[in-house]
Amino acid sequence: xxxxxxxxxxxxxxxxxxxxxxxxxxxxxxxxxxxxxxxxxxxxxxxxxxxxxxxxxxxxxxxxxxxxxxxxxxxxxxxxxxxxxxxxxxxxxxxxxxxxxxxxxxxxxxxxxxxxxxxxxxxxxxxxxxxxxxxxxxxxxxxxxxxxxxxxxxxxxxxxxxxxxxxxxxxxxxxxxxxxxxxxxxxxxxxxxxxxxxxxxxxxxxxxxxxxxxxxxxxxxxxxxxxxxxxxxxxxxxxxxxxxxxxxxxxxxxxxxxxxxxxxxxxxxxxxxxxxxxxxxxxxxxxxxx
Amino acid sequence: xxxxxxxxxxxxxxxxxxxxxxxxxxxxxxxxxxxxxxxxxxxxxxxxxxxxxxxxxxxxxxxxxxxxxxxxxxxxxxxxxxxxxxxxxxxxxxxxxxxxxxxxxxxxxxxxxxxxxxxxxxxxxxxxxxxxxxxxxxxxxxxxxxxxxxxxxxxxxxxxxxxxxxxxxxxxxxxxxxxxxxxxxxxxxxxxxxxxxxxxxxxxxxxxxxxxxxxxxxxxxxxxxxxxxxxxxxxxxxxxxxxxxxxxxxxxxxxxxxxxxxxxxxxxxxxxxxxx
Numbered sequence: 001x002x003x004x005x006x007x008x009x010x011x012x013x014x015x016x017x018x019x020x021x022x023x024x025x026x027x028x029x030x031x032x033x034x035x036x037x038x039x040x041x042x043x044x045x046x047x048x049x050x051x052x053x054x055x056x057x058x059x060x061x062x063x064x065x066x067x068x069x070x071x072x073x074x075x076x077x078x079x080x081x082x083x084x085x086x087x088x089x090x091x092x093x094x095x096x097x098x099x100x101x102x103x104x105x106x107x108x109x110x111x112x113x114x115x116x117x118x119x120x121x122x123x124x125x126x127x128x129x130x131x132x133x134x135x136x137x138x139x140x141x142x143x144x145x146x147x148x149x150x151x152x153x154x155x156x157x158x159x160x161x162x163x164x165x166x167x168x169x170x171x172x173x174x175x176x177x178x179x180x181x182x183x184x185x186x187x188x189x190x191x192x193x194x195x196x197x198x199x200x201x202x203x204x205x206x207x208x209x210x211x212x213x214x215x216x217x218x219x220x221x222x223x224x225x226x227x228x229x230x231x232x233x234x235x236x237x238x239x240x241x242x243x244x245x246x247x248x249x250x251x252x253x254x255x256x257x258x259x260x261x262x263x264x265x266x267x268x269x270x271x272x273x274x275x276x277x278x279x280x281x282x283x284x285x286x287x288x289x290x
Numbered sequence: 291x292x293x294x295x296x297x298x299x300x301x302x303x304x305x306x307x308x309x310x311x312x313x314x315x316x317x318x319x320x321x322x323x324x325x326x327x328x329x330x331x332x333x334x335x336x337x338x339x340x341x342x343x344x345x346x347x348x349x350x351x352x353x354x355x356x357x358x359x360x361x362x363x364x365x366x367x368x369x370x371x372x373x374x375x376x377x378x379x380x381x382x383x384x385x386x387x388x389x390x391x392x393x394x395x396x397x398x399x400x401x402x403x404x405x406x407x408x409x410x411x412x413x414x415x416x417x418x419x420x421x422x423x424x425x426x427x428x429x430x431x432x433x434x435x436x437x438x439x440x441x442x443x444x445x446x447x448x449x450x451x452x453x454x455x456x457x458x459x460x461x462x463x464x465x466x467x468x469x470x471x472x473x474x475x476x477x478x479x480x481x482x483x484x485x486x487x488x489x490x491x492x493x494x495x496x497x498x499x500x501x502x503x504x505x506x507x508x509x510x511x512x513x514x515x516x517x518x519x520x521x522x523x524x525x526x527x528x529x530x531x532x533x534x535x536x537x538x539x540x541x542x543x544x545x546x547x548x549x550x551x552x553x554x555x556x557x558x559x560x561x562x563x564x565x566x
Contacts, residue, residue, distance in 0.1 A: 015383070048424075122540075172560060264412075
């Protein structure tokens with residue numbers, strides 16, 4: 001209590017800088033963004049009196065337009081498919097690598113580093129690295145570019161996200177596997193359990209919390225993917241490989257569609273918040289079980 | 291560690307080596323082609339440069355100057371380093387205040403920070419630049435304040451988690467001895483926070499260095515923004531050798547960073563998994 005009292009008057013020094021930056025960068029823009037989704041944006045959006053004179057309230061019109069926009073629905077389906085495929089692949093491969101690299105294999109620290117490094121490279125650079133390789137491979141084999149078809153783009157995006165995220169998830173799985181008490185595995189072995197039984201009855205249940213973390217981490221990252229999408233395919237051909245974030249970004253780039261883009265952004269936010277909410281529930285129920 | 295059979299070791303070793311080569315290949319491909327001329331990249335992208343295709347370091351010297359890449363490297367270093375220092379310093383101070391001052395507005399603040407973590411950036415993509423322009427911080431120095439604002443969610447959250455575990459008696463004793471809040475923080479609290487501070491510094495450094503959308507929308511030309519611009523602005527006329535040289539130069543600092551602080555980085559990204 002003494003600390004609380006003595007510290008309280010120091011708000012301007014300790015808490016104000018972060019709070020002020022937070023309000024400027026996030027607080028005001030968030031509230032304004034929510035409000036603007038019910039308005040028609042003026043062509044140029046600034047925080048001045050002219051802007052606020054030139055915008056007008058349109059109710060739910062932006063939301064109606066968003067839900068009737070074929071490109072938005074297409075982006076949603078594309079994003080959902082991409083997310084499902086990537087979450088499964090990333091986690092299965094990362095878990096397999098983690099199982100191998102927790103065994104006494106020569107040079108396993110080097111392998112870990114090799115698999116992990118792509119995770120540190122940013123999405124824009126990553127997308128362009130792979131665009132160059134995939135185009136070279138496609139030119140060499142079928143004489144085409146990655147922008148030739150949406151299937152190429154889809155597979156390309158899955159490869160990029162796998163290359164980026166597997167190492168990261170592998171690190172989390174390794175930490176989980178190393179936390180399994182040795183006696184548990186030994187007891188199973190003494191009871192004559194084969195590798196499949198050991199895996200499904202001992203290892204997987206023991207790393208359940210790591211699985212939850214990794215599945216939701218990949219889920220959120222895939223669903224919100226933007227940089228890699230922009231650099232690898234840019235949505236091409238047409239807008240056939242456009243994911244949700246890129247679809248919204250494109251709306252913001254053009255004055256006539258920015259109001260609809262803002263409504264899409266709110267819908268996008270609600271979907272992402274829903275994922276976070278389900279994650280919270282899943283984590284909580286696990287804590288109760290454990 | 292499990293005992294494994296010799297056969298298993300050999301097969302796993304071969305398998306892992308093959309997968310590793312596949313993993314490293316993209317980086318080698320870019321490195322290799324960054325030393326070639328256009329004809330070499332087009333006709334033999336998968337072979338090492340030879341007498342006909344080798345271009346020396348020309349892609350690194352002349353080709354990337356026009357794109358403003360050298361300025362971008364300096365700017366990215368400046369923004370990343372200063373932002374990380376500012377985030378670690380102010381977020382730890384703010385977290386201490388939130389944990390130790392128990393009133394309604396500190397809990398409101400805490401939940402607002404947590405809330406910001408689940409909001410996708412697109413939500414503020416149009417309104418944030420307007421706000422930043424109005425406040426005069428839509429530039430290469432002001433962007434640091436924006437990073438403090440956006441980084442506050444995760445950083446304050448992680449710092450508060452750690453500070454809650456510190457026994458308050460330490461601070462009480464120091465205050466009874468007459469130390470000011472300022473001195474208590476820097477001489478008692480901050481030294482204890484050091485491991486968490488390193489973790490948070492690593493996470494934010496990776497984020498700020500690689501971030502594209504925030505600098506892009508306020509027109510600050512960091513490395514990702516310049517790379518994207520070089521590709522899009524060229525409309526098929528892009529000098530691919532020079533472009534790949536840019537990619538190599540963008541990746542080298544990241545690898546150096548990893549080699550320098552491998553342990554902290556692994557620890558940092560594992561701890562940062564809470565963000566989701």
